[in-house]
Amino acid sequence: MSAVREFEERLRTVARERYHDRHPFNIRMHQGELTPDELRRWIANRFHYQRHIPVKDALITAKLETSALRRMWLRRIQDHDGAAEGEGGIERWLRLGEAAGLDRSLLLSGRSVLPGVRLAVDGYVNFCRLRSPLEAVAASLTELSAPDIMRTRIDAFERHYRWIDGDGLAYFRTRETQGRQDSREALDLVLSWARSEDDRERAVAALAFKCDVLWSLLDAVDQADPKEGP
Numbered sequence: 629m630s631a632v633r634e635f636e637e638r639l640r641t642v643a644r645e646r647y648h649d650r651h652p653f654n655i656r657m658h659q660g661e662l663t664p665d666e667l668r669r670w671i672a673n674r675f676h677y678q679r680h681i682p683v684k685d686a687l688i689t690a691k692l693e694t695s696a697l698r699r700m701w702l703r704r705i706q707d708h709d710g711a712a713e714g715e716g717g718i719e720r721w722l723r724l725g726e727a728a729g730l731d732r733s734l735l736l737s738g739r740s741v742l743p744g745v746r747l748a749v750d751g752y753v754n755f756c757r758l759r760s761p762l763e764a765v766a767a768s769l770t771e772l773s774a775p776d777i778m779r780t781r782i783d784a785f786e787r788h789y790r791w792i793d794g795d796g797l798a799y800f801r802t803r804e805t806q807g808r809q810d811s812r813e814a815l816d817l818v819l820s821w822a823r824s825e826d827d828r829e830r831a832v833a834a835l836a837f838k839c840d841v842l843w844s845l846l847d848a849v850d851q852a853d854p855k856e857g858p
C-alpha cells in the first residue's frame with residue numbers, strides 16, 4: 629500500500645473506532661431509551677457546539693492562503709449561519725429545540741450549558757485557533773463518520789421519539805449531505821498537505837483529539853444531575 633493510502637486508512641480507522649456513535653449516551657439515544665428530559669438536555673447542550681462551529685471555521689479560514697481555499701471554507705460558515713436571517717444550520721437546530729419543547733430564548737441564553745460541555749467546545753475552538761491549518765482541518769475529519777450517525781439518528785427519532793415533530797429533524801437531514809461534502813474536501817486537503825511522517829502523526833493526533841472532544845461532551849451530558857433542568 630502507498631504511504632498516502634496507508635495514512636488515509638489510519639485516519640478512517642480513528643474516525644470509525646473512536647467516534648462518539650459508540651458512546652453509551654448515543655447508544656441509549658439510538659435504542660430509544662432516553663427520557664424526554666435527557667433528550668432536551670442533549671439538544672440544549674449540543675447547541676453550544678453547533679453555534680461554535682462557524683466560529684472555529686472562521687479561525688481556520690483566516691489561516692488559509694489562497695482565495696480558492698478560503699472560498700471553500702466560507703461555504704461551511706454559510707451552511708451554519710445561513711445566507712440570510714432565518715436560514716442555516718443554527719436556525720435549524722433552534723427549530724429542533726422548539727420541536728422538542730425548548731424555547732429558542734433558553735438555547736440562545738446559554739443557561740443550560742454544562743461546565744464539561746463548555747470546556748470541550750472551548751478546547752475545540754482553541755485547538756483550531758492555535759494549531760496549524762493541517763491539524764485544524766484534520767480535526768474536522770470526524771465528519772467522515774457523521775453522515776452515518778445522522779441516518780441512525782433520523783431513524784431513531786422517527787421510531788422512538790415521535791413526540792418530536794418530524795419537521796424538527798431538518799438539521800440532521802441537511803447535515804447528511806453537507807457532512808459528506810465537507811469530509812471529502814477536508815480529506816483531500818489533509819492527504820495533500822501532510823508530506824512528512826511528522827505531519828501525518830500530527831494529523832492523526834488532531835483527529836483523535838477531536839474524537840475526545842465529542843466524547844467528553846457526551847460524558848458531561850450523560851452524567852448531568854437528572855434533577856437539573858434541560
Ligand SMILES: O=C(O)c1cc(C(=O)O)c2c(n1)C(=O)C(=O)c1cc(C(=O)O)[nH]c1-2
Pocket residue numbers: 681767768769770771772773774777803842
Ligand atoms: O451530530 C453529530 O454527531 C455531529 C458530529 C460532528 C462531527 O463528527 O464532528 C459534526 C456535526 N454533528 C455537525 O452537525 C456539524 O456541523 C459538524 C461540523 C464539524 C466540524 O468539525 O467541522 N463536525 C460536525
